[in-house]
Amino acid sequence: MKMAVIAPKTMAEMWTTVGSTIASFVFVWAIICQYCPNELRRYVEKNTHRLASFFYPYIRVSIHEFTGTHLKRSEAYAAVEAYLSVNSSNSAKRLQAEMGKDSKKLVLTMDENEKVTDEFQGVKVWWVLSKIVSPQRSIAYYPEPETRFYKLTFHKQYREMISESYLEHVMKNGKEIGVKFRQRKLYTNGGTYKRSSLKQTMWSHIAFEHPATFETMAMEPEKKQEIMEDLLTFSQSKDFYARIGKAWKRGYLLYGPPGTGKSTMIAAMANLLNYDVYDLELTAVKDNTELRKLLIETTSKSIVVIEDVDCSLDLTGQRKKLEKATEDQNEQGKKETYLKEPREESNISRVTLSGLLNFIDGLWSACGGERIIVFTTNYMEKLDPALIRRGRMDKHVELSYCSFEGFKVLVKNYLKVEAHPLFESIKQLIDEAKITPADIAETLMPKSQREEEEDAEKCLSKLIRVLEDAKKEVAMKEESRAKDDSLLQDKQETEKSLN
Ligand SMILES: Nc1ncnc2c1ncn2[C@@H]1O[C@H](COP(=O)(O)OP(=O)(O)OP(=O)(O)O)[C@@H](O)[C@H]1O
Numbered sequence: 001m002k003m004a005v006i007a008p009k010t011m012a013e014m015w016t017t018v019g020s021t022i023a024s025f026v027f028v029w030a031i032i033c034q035y036c037p038n039e040l041r042r043y044v045e046k047n048t049h050r051l052a053s054f055f056y057p058y059i060r061v062s063i064h065e066f067t068g069t070h071l072k073r074s075e076a077y078a079a080v081e082a083y084l085s086v087n088s089s090n091s092a093k094r095l096q097a098e099m100g101k102d103s104k105k106l107v108l109t110m111d112e113n114e115k116v117t118d119e120f121q122g123v124k125v126w127w128v129l130s131k132i133v134s135p136q137r138s139i140a141y142y143p144e145p146e147t148r149f150y151k152l153t154f155h156k157q158y159r160e161m162i163s164e165s166y167l168e169h170v171m172k173n174g175k176e177i178g179v180k181f182r183q184r185k186l187y188t189n190g191g192t193y194k195r196s197s198l199k200q201t202m203w204s205h206i207a208f209e210h211p212a213t214f215e216t217m218a219m220e221p222e223k224k225q226e227i228m229e230d231l232l233t234f235s236q237s238k239d240f241y242a243r244i245g246k247a248w249k250r251g252y253l254l255y256g257p258p259g260t261g262k263s264t265m266i267a268a269m270a271n272l273l274n275y276d277v278y279d280l281e282l283t284a285v286k287d288n289t290e291l292r293k294l295l296i297e298t299t300s301k302s303i304v305v306i307e308d309v310d311c312s313l314d315l316t317g318q319r320k321k322l323e324k325a326t327e328d329q330n331e332q333g334k335k336e337t338y339l340k341e342p343r344e345e346s347n348i349s350r351v352t353l354s355g356l357l358n359f360i361d362g363l364w365s366a367c368g369g370e371r372i373i374v375f376t377t378n379y380m381e382k383l384d385p386a387l388i389r390r391g392r393m394d395k396h397v398e399l400s401y402c403s404f405e406g407f408k409v410l411v412k413n414y415l416k417v418e419a420h421p422l423f424e425s426i427k428q429l430i431d432e433a434k435i436t437p438a439d440i441a442e443t444l445m446p447k448s449q450r451e452e453e454e455d456a457e458k459c460l461s462k463l464i465r466v467l468e469d470a471k472k473e474v475a476m477k478e479e480s481r482a483k484d485d486s487l488l489q490d491k492q493e494t495e496k497s498l499n
């Protein structure tokens with residue numbers, strides 16, 4: 001009974017003493033800060049830290065999302081994030097949820113300031129996710145620049161074991177988990193988002209969910225097989241590239257008329273290799289420096305795509321104009337004039353051909369590794385030869401009008417038909433009709449579920465009519481071209497005879 005009366009009083013007294021000691025310490029510290037010379041202040045500060053760490057038995061390790069001058073998200077941070085999402089999300093009470101692989105399941109990761117415990121070989125460690133908000137706010141409308149970091153705390157007696165075995169275990173597992181569970185992403189640089197700090201990415205992304213595969217692509221089987229083998233060989237050739245001293249990347253140029261499957265093939269490539277896709281909108285890139293920054297921010301195991309590269313920039317023109325300027329009087333002056341011209345209009349992209357060439361195979365292009373660069377174009381002849389020479393664009397793939405082999409793939413995909421008496425007529429027509437897989441796909445598209453099951457014949461008959469019309473059109477075009485050619489020839493001969 002006596003104890004029960006005395007204990008609260010003693011506790012209260014004790015807290016009063018602790019409180020007044022802290023208050024006196026703060027008071028003395030404030031006086032030191034205000035009146036003491038800097039040297040003395042630094043001396044007191046240093047020794048206070050030493051004293052504190054002498055009594056504090058724990059060690060802390062921070063793993064930042066972006067570090068110092070690094071422009072890329074830290075791989076170590078990503079590995080810790082993945083590791084903790086699997087190993088410790090059960091013990092965290094506040095979690096963040098993000099869509100996982102193929103949008104099937106939510107992946108949970110710990111929320112900011114949440115503390116979780118992990119155990120390794122009987123040793124307990126603690127992880128906390130924190131963030132630092134930079135005191136310099138750039139522009140009021142944009143979010144404050146902030147960086148996040150994981151803080152690992154463990155007892156100092158396990159220092160060696162944690163720094164040698166545990167961290168290695170976290171990195172190894174985290175990377176494996178990251179590859180296994182990550183939702184692949186489709187990135188673009190085309191948005192209106194502006195960077196508020198160096199540490200925010202220039203790419204925005206959504207989940208990559210394109211269903212195209214090489215199996216569903218209409219192409220000659222041998223050509224398809226060759227491309228698939230080339231891609232798989234590339235993805236397994238890390239050591240080979242290191243041995244021959246070449247950056248681990250490969251360039252693909254896909255060319256052909258519209259609707260022949262260039263974009264579809266990029267999706268099929270990404271699905272085959274399990275890569276992310278960076279769809280680079282070149283016209284939205286301000287200049288070569290921004291292009292380089294975008295490149296540095298791409299991760300490995302990715303495909304960087306520039307669609308319709310002939311339309312993206314006046315690459316051929318740029319070079320020609322430059323050459324002309326060089327030939328003209330006052331070489332240097334003219335060259336500079338041209339280069340400065342677009343600066344007046346701030347929206348015009350100032351990416352140059354040499355900037356793009358550097359992007360593909362300059363020194364920076366090697367960072368990250370395991371990257372495929374794909375250009376697509378409808379007009380290969382419009383491109384500067386330097387841009388597409390072998391070594392830069394290692395593989396040139398022509399996607400052309402639909403062949404009979406391609407048709408068989410499409411009809412199997414769309415109508416689930418592998419053989420039909422009407423196939424023979426289609427085989428006779430298809431090469432001369434010069435029709436794209438996109439047009440065939442549209443004709444074969446069942447208008448209802450019933451049609452798919454019951455009326456393949458109707459679709460195939462319709463396709464035959466479409467092919468016949470297309471064949472007639474091709475014949476007419478060829479006839480008119482022949483007429484034009486002969487007219488031109490006549491004109492030239494008349495001119496020659498007059499001269
Ligand atoms: N080779 C192909 N195999 C299967 N489907 C195809 C093929 N080519 C085209 N298609 C179909 O046609 C549509 C358009 O194709 P896609 O966008 O890939 O053509 P593209 O060559 O990229 O055209 P563009 O030059 O206009 O960008 C696709 O949605 C796809 O369904």
Ligand SMILES: [Mg+2]
Pocket residue numbers: 262263264307376
């Ligand atoms: Mg396309």
